[in-house]
Every structure is written in structure tokens, then in C-alpha cells.
Amino acid sequence: MQMKAAVPITAADLKSACSQCNLLELCLPFGMTETEISRLDELVGNRRKIKRHQPLYRTGEAFEAIYAIRTGSFKTDVLLEDGREQVTGFQMTGEILGLDGISTEFHSCNAVALEDSEVCVIAYDKLETLSREMEGLQHQFHKVMSREIVRDHGVMMLLGSMRAEERLAAFLLNLSQRFTARGFSAAEFHLRMTRDEIGSYLGLKLETVSRAFSKFQDEGLIAVQQKHIRILNIAGLRKLVHHPAIR
Amino acid sequence: MQMKAAVPITAADLKSACSQCNLLELCLPFGMTETEISRLDELVGNRRKIKRHQPLYRTGEAFEAIYAIRTGSFKTDVLLEDGREQVTGFQMTGEILGLDGISTEFHSCNAVALEDSEVCVIAYDKLETLSREMEGLQHQFHKVMSREIVRDHGVMMLLGSMRAEERLAAFLLNLSQRFTARGFSAAEFHLRMTRDEIGSYLGLKLETVSRAFSKFQDEGLIAVQQKHIRILNIAGLRKLVHHPAIR
């Protein structure tokens, strides 16, 4: 253990602190005061790098921490014993992983990196302790959990009530909106997941996803080249979601 | 306002208190100490009766409280502008409603009573205040939220990866298990929702639900008479979920 008081603050320390993180408005600290945020730095202890295709955590593992994505992206999925996979979400920078584990103190899904990624490890017991002292943290954390529940309801809507092309259009619009929030282009982005993973998430087969992409391209809504997507007609995509074709 | 100290505790007071409630092990207070629970009684202020088919809250309404079901049952649903409905859940006694509202401070779904029901109103600001003082309450509340997330993932699995009969079998098993937890028969129960609502929840049309019920009956798995269900072969139903037919 190092004596903290004895060492000067290094560039690495600064970078790791919530107060210095450029993801502030997207992550757990959103809406908290500066003094509150400076206290968070003690909460977010270490970080962890995860290589592409490696798990951050697995179903059945003991739950100890939640994770904030600093760089990269992840998918979460649930496996059925017969091998069927259901992707339950795709997460990007600033989003929180691991909330599923609180309920039973064991993780109930797998979180796998879609590219080389880095997460901030937030020890859960520390989070509970600190959020008893900090109203802002408590409130933000509750909002994060609630947001996840609302998002899940949206996915249920998608899976339960929409047809293939509506689902894919909604998916693209959602991605676009999240990229925008992160300062990236709303119209042009790179998919980090395969057609198969998109299909699993949307309750479709990869061939159906591929065909829908092609159809959107033929209709001039998007330009697809493998994982590279350019949205050409965002209003057209929106219309697809809200007025599902003619039927 | 009445002077509390001046009036003796009435039977009604006793009945309303968490400490006197027989739903203890199913509801928010689960796992808390007796002294903690006695403090909860100040949290759960009033109760509200909701008639069958009446909403407890609606999409867009300001969020102020969460609700614990004392008697009866509810459905939650999301409506699309074109009229399509997605039922996102069915809730029974002891379960918590309204968590969707924390995220934006407005409700993002409708909660509708499936029968005449009663809920305990838990003011959200009071809950946050009290759970900063009570570790047990805080922890339990987090578990309740996390459990909802895990449940939602299960529904995604259902909607995204299972076929019609698997979905219905999983649904029946889930109901049976929840009735058991409440001291009711695992094998015989009354559905409070229509075929259409089950269908919406499971991403199926009511005709498909009806046909699946009939098929299960023909196969001797259950006995159906309208809303009355008797499970005759629970192992058979389980097998249906885990080994989806022969294919």
C-alpha cells in the first residue's frame, strides 16, 4: 500500500477521477454537485481492462461491484440450457453494468466486451454506504436503475408488438441517439456487434436482420457496408416505427 | 389533523402497519429487523383502493410514490400511438408498482387493477430519506429494483427466443410459483387477466393463447375452464420450457 499523502497527484490519478472524467453527464455522477462528485473519487477505486470477446462477469458469479463503462462497449446476454442466447442489451460509454446482481447477490447474465474496453469498478458495499451519506448519489443511482427498467419495457414493446423492420428501425434510431449524446455523429457510425447479436437482441434471425438492412438501403433510408452504417433519411426511419407500413 | 397521542391505536391502524401485515416476507420489508420494520410504519402513510379496470397511475403522470399491493392484482402496460398495447407485467400482492417513474419523475407506463384492489402508498421522497437512515430498507429497496430488472430480462428471453407454447408454459409455471409463495395452491388458480392480455404480455395473439391452452388440455398437462386453471402435470410443463418440442 502506498502512503497517499506522500505522493503527488499523477496524471493517471487525475484521469481516473470522476471529477476529471469527460463522461460526467452520461454516467452515474450526472446531476450531482461538484463537491459531491469529488467525493465519488474515493468510490471508484480501480479500473479494469477487458479484451474483445472477454467477459466482464458471468452468470452465477458472486456479485460485488457494478461497473461504469469508460471506453468500449459490451453486450449482456442470458443463456438457456439448450444453448439459445438472448441478448438483453448493448451498453456503451457512461452506461452502468451489473445491476442484475444486486437482487440475488449473484450475476444473472453475462457481460461481454464487444471491443477492447475499460470499466470503472464500483464496489457495491461502498456505493451503498456512500449513498446513505450523499443524497445526490443516492438519487442518481436510483434513477439509473429505474432507467434500466424503463429501457427494458421498451425492449418488451419491441419484441412483443413490432414487426421485423420496425424493430430494426427502432434499434438504429436508438443507437443514433446514444451516439449523438456522446458527441459522435447521429448519422454515421460503426456497429460493434454482429448481425447474429442484433438478431438475438431483436428476436430475429440474422438473415432477417441482413435482409432488412438491404431493404432499408434499397429504399434510400440508410447506406450499409458491413458494420458501417450511414443514416440517409432519419425521418423515414422514424415513420417506419410509428406507422408500421400500410397494414 | 388529529392529535395522534390522544387517540388509542385502533384495529385499523394495526392492520395498516407493515409490522402487522401478513405480506411481510413478500414485500419491501423482507429481510429487515423488527425494529427497522416498526419504523416503516411511518413510511407507509395512507392506502388507496382501486376498482377493477381503474388505473392506479397513467403514463405521463407526475411520479410521487411507489405502491405495494396489499390485495388484488394489476397489469402494467405501454401504449404505442397507433393503439398497440404491450403488457409489461402482471403484479400480485406484496409486489411493488411505480419504479418506472423514478427515472424521469413521470410515469412511463400505465398500472391498471385487474380486480378490486388495495395498495399501500409509499411517498418516494420519504422512502429516500428513510433509506438513508436505514441500511436494511435501502438494501431491500435496491433488491426490489434489481429483481425487476432480472424479471424483465426473463421476459425478453421469453419474447425473443421462445415459441408460443414454451411462452405459455413458462407463464403458467411463473404464476404457479408466485401463488405458492403466497400460500395458495400451486396447481389450481384463477387467472385475473383475459386471453388478450396474456397474449399481449407473451407477444402472441389471443387466438394463439387460446389454442395453446386447448392443446395443453388435450395433452393432459392442464385443465382449463375459462379463467380457471388446474395444472395436472407440472413436470410436463417444465419439460416444454426446457426442451422446446422435438425440433
Add this chain to the structure above:
DNA sequence: GATGGTGGTTGACGTGGATCAACGTATGTT
């Protein structure tokens, strides 16, 4: 710059569940 592997596209065909329609059966109202 060959080679192998993974991921993506496209076509032909099959099928599970939706749709449309007719008819039963409870439940509640006057």
C-alpha cells in the same frame, strides 16, 4: 498473395403463428 475462417448477403422454400370469420359461453343489467 495464397489460405482459412468468420461474418454477411441472397435465394428458394417451409411453417408457426397471424388474420379473418363464425360461433359458444359466461357475466351483468333491466
Add this chain to the structure above:
DNA sequence: AACATACGTTGATCCACGTCAACCACCATC
């Protein structure tokens, strides 16, 4: 008791998506 209305069942037909299969485009690695 008669009637209306909502809910449930069942059959016939259709179609959106799944399945199966062939081929193509990347990109690693040697």
C-alpha cells in the same frame, strides 16, 4: 327471464419470418 356485451374457442387461410443452402467479402496469419 331475457337480453346485451365481453370474452373465449375453433376452423380456414395467409404471410412474415425462419430454415436451408450457396456464395461472397472481409481480415488474419503464414
